[in-house]
Amino acid sequence: MNVTELNEHYGQPGLRFAEGAGELIYAEIDNAGGSARICLQGAHIVGWRPKDQTEPVVWVSDQAKYGPGKSIRGGVPVCWPWFGPHASESAFPGHGFARTTMWQVTGSETLADGATRVGFMLMPNDRTHAQFPKACRCELIATVGASLRVDLVTSNLDTETVTIGEALHTYLRIGDIADAAVTGLDGSEYVDKVDGGRRKHQAGAVMFSGEVDRVYVNTESECLIEDPVLGRRIRIAKSGGRSTVVWTPWQEKAEKMADFGPGRAGQGGWREMVCVESGNALDDVVSLAAGERHTLSVIYSAEALA
Numbered sequence: 001m002n003v004t005e006l007n008e009h010y011g012q013p014g015l016r017f018a019e020g021a022g023e024l025i026y027a028e029i030d031n032a033g034g035s036a037r038i039c040l041q042g043a044h045i046v047g048w049r050p051k052d053q054t055e056p057v058v059w060v061s062d063q064a065k066y067g068p069g070k071s072i073r074g075g076v077p078v079c080w081p082w083f084g085p086h087a088s089e090s091a092f093p094g095h096g097f098a099r100t101t102m103w104q105v106t107g108s109e110t111l112a113d114g115a116t117r118v119g120f121m122l123m124p125n126d127r128t129h130a131q132f133p134k135a136c137r138c139e140l141i142a143t144v145g146a147s148l149r150v151d152l153v154t155s156n157l158d159t160e161t162v163t164i165g166e167a168l169h170t171y172l173r174i175g176d177i178a179d180a181a182v183t184g185l186d187g188s189e190y191v192d193k194v195d196g197g198r199r200k201h202q203a204g205a206v207m208f209s210g211e212v213d214r215v216y217v218n219t220e221s222e223c224l225i226e227d228p229v230l231g232r233r234i235r236i237a238k239s240g241g242r243s244t245v246v247w248t249p250w251q252e253k254a255e256k257m258a259d260f261g262p263g264r265a266g267q268g269g270w271r272e273m274v275c276v277e278s279g280n281a282l283d284d285v286v287s288l289a290a291g292e293r294h295t296l297s298v299i300y301s302a303e304a305l306a
């Protein structure tokens with residue numbers, strides 16, 4: 001569908017479709033509770049701000065690259081049908097193909113509380129079929145308002161069991177990574193990717209003074225990002241997800257990547273974000289018998305620090 005057809009079929013008072021960066025099509029949402037943009041490539045949420053916040057809650061790099069087949073640095077990249085490197089094929093894209101594949105809009109709705117809901121379905125093609133030869137449907141439902149809810153729904157339409165890894169690789173806007181803390185993971189086991197994949201246990205809050213890349217397993221806990229610089233707390237509540245990934249590239253790694261940018265304060269965009277990702281990875285990958293369906297749901301919200 002082109003932009004005109006999308007607006008005719010799915011336009012809502014708080015929702016319109018428009019062509020934007022990289023000549024890609026975006027769902028642009030602006031309602032009483034919040035605003036967001038969602039790129040149809042990847043069903044990739046590229047920013048969300050509740051109306052009571054002056055700063056966005058979902059962060060996007062000012063140097064993000066937009067274009068067909070490019071993955072966008074920031075927002076809510078969808079990792080599916082695997083998380084991280086592919087288990088056996090190193091040539092397959094890290095975090096799967098969902099974030100660089102076109103999705104189609106399947107529906108839209110304005111809810112009674114004024115929130116806007118938009119549904120998307122991943123469109124398989126020859127490339128995705130070659131990398132994942134399974135009849136599996138992947139849908140994303142975004143509900144945008146004062147909070148942001150994302151449901152990632154996998155349906156196994158195959159005749160055999162299918163195993164998937166998945167995550168919402170969400171970049172959250174913070175004042176300064178050196179002052180932020182992530183709580184909710186105390187006592188959880190994690191795989192430390194910056195220490196050779198060693199297994200460790202979290203003690204207290206996650207604090208940051210260097211690169212952190214950890215996959216916490218077997219945890220369904222809500223996580224909070226405490227941000228004294230912006231004076232707020234970001235709440236990340238999930239269901240259907242047993243893994244939480246916490247990632248900051250820190251300075252050296254970010255500077256090797258072309259798309260982090262200088263950030264608002266000019267001290268590096270990496271200082272102004274942290275990824276707290278909700279999903280099912282490593283020990284927690286999901287096996288779906290023929291005909292089964294699985295939903296990962298995450299709700300993001302922000303509140304003032306007391």
Ligand code: TA6
Pocket residue numbers: 071084094095169193213245247275277
């Ligand atoms: O989720 C953390 C992570 O897997 C890191 O290892 C880091 O490389 C990051 O994702 C970014 O991956 P990307 O493929 O988007 O550059």
